[in-house]
Amino acid sequence: MTNREILYALIDYYCEGGKRSQVEFAKKLGIMKQRLAGWLDSDMFDPFLIYERCPEISADWLLSGGKGSMLRPAPIKAEERGMIDIIYVQSRTIDRLVSMLKGAEKGTEKCVPQGPGRCLKGDENPVQNVQNDGLKTAEGSELKMQNPPKRPLR
16 A cells, blocks of 8 residues: 555545545644645655544554554553453453362362462361361361461461
8 A cells, every 4th residue: 555545545534535525634634735735746644643643543554554454443441441350360260260170070189278378178168167176077077288377277
């Protein structure tokens, strides 16, 4: 795409083509219509001026000779960015839960997370039965701790 074709594409986008639209486009850029006519005749233009005055236009498109998309992608709004962060955190949590379940399916002992780096193992999930001799499941079987805490449980 030549610079002249880029200019005509911009004129068509902003002013729907035609001679009168060249005057309108020159006004949008803040230049005289003679300067725009000079750009069209010489197959040259000021990409920095166009980029500054036409915020919808992609700088890559202007500088690459019209390759790719003429328009910039729509910016992500702040509330959408927050939702993206929430979705990312939730997907990471789901990935961790799936990997824990896969470990349980492989025949390994069930692991009940008890904080960072700690895990209770046993046949069933523990019930809050804390006795002097350790933790018990609902049936009373003993639970063993991986990475026990340094201070005693209360």
